[in-house]
Amino acid sequence: MGRLFIESLNGPKIFKCKCCKVDSASHDDIISKDFQGRYGRAYLFKNVVNISLGPNEDRHLMSGLHTVNDIYCSSCQQILGWRYEKAYEESEKYKEGLFILEKERMLKEGW
Numbered sequence: 336m337g338r339l340f341i342e343s344l345n346g347p348k349i350f351k352c353k354c355c356k357v358d359s360a361s362h363d364d365i366i367s368k369d370f371q372g373r374y375g376r377a378y379l380f381k382n383v384v385n386i387s388l389g390p391n392e393d394r395h396l397m398s399g400l401h402t403v404n405d406i407y408c409s410s411c412q413q414i415l416g417w418r419y420e421k422a423y424e425e426s427e428k429y430k431e432g433l434f435i436l437e438k439e440r441m442l443k444e445g446w
């Protein structure tokens with residue numbers, strides 16, 4: 336049986352998966368806190384860890400059509416958010432390759 340590799344993040348402010356408590360992202364990697372997810376407020380990150388990506392999907396979001404991949408926790412398979420693969424509007428291009436994590440699915444431990 337393969338053993339799952341779990342990456343740990345350094346720093347005082349780490350977001351963890353609410354379900355299994357592995358590290359998901361560092362507070363330092365937040366680009367914006369002003370996003371809307373499926374379950375309410377969501378944050379835009381430049382880097383997240385311990386995730387697996389779903390297939391490319393075209394999705395109509397509030398900011399228009401995007402190709403996205405759902406993000407799953409690689410430890411517990413809980414859906415955590417999505418990644419922007421491609422944006423079609425010029426003004427949304429900066430999001431390509433960035434990650435949305437749902438605040439509802441994250442845990443702030445010790446801060």
Ligand SMILES: [Zn+2]
Nearest residue numbers: 352355408411
């Ligand atoms: Zn998890």
